[in-house]
Amino acid sequence: MAMVIDWNDFDSHQRSGVAEALDAAGVDACPDPQPAPPTPVAPVDVDATAVAAGLGLDPARVPAMVADRRIATLCERGTGEDAGLFRFTFYYAGQRFRLVTDADGRPMPPG
Template sequence: MTTIEWNDFDSHALSGVGEALDAAGVDTAAPGYAAETAPAPGLVEVDARLIAQGLGLEPEQVPAMVADRRIATLCERGTGDDAGLFRFTFYFGKQRFRLVTDAGGQPVVDAAGGG
């Protein structure tokens, strides 16, 4: 397992992330943005094997690549009907892998068959 921090603000500068945040209605220029999106107390652990499979890597490579930010992460916390769910986006080079989990890091598949 690798531990992913709830918010990786450095990943917000990656190509496409700003557009995703805009589409989600997050105004990163608004006063208090950092306070509103500060990491919650605790971490969500995601199995490195899932990340490796999604990005075409070997599982043992993932923890070090996350630690040194070769794999950047963005984590979004669900609200409303999605409360208790987390959507992780992992960026490696030009690749992007999305994973929805519960608070325990277990993958969740939505009714449409996505995850």
């Protein structure tokens, strides 16, 4: 079961606990006062089953929970030797689940 995730969702950063978690991870979640034009990035299909397993949820519920932002998302695009990879972080009920994928949404092995 796949779901489409936009590569960055600044609205989700406003959810309780997300800003603190991003700060602790050293992620700047605030847009620049004068941001550069965004580089177009196609949405990535992510396996809802993997996200459900990581958060202990029913896979059938995950796409709707992401869509209505009950599950907050952050996606980081790799650069340098990580170019072409995406790191998705999903936040739900005080939990955090991370998933690294290629540009087609296929999970990469840990490491």
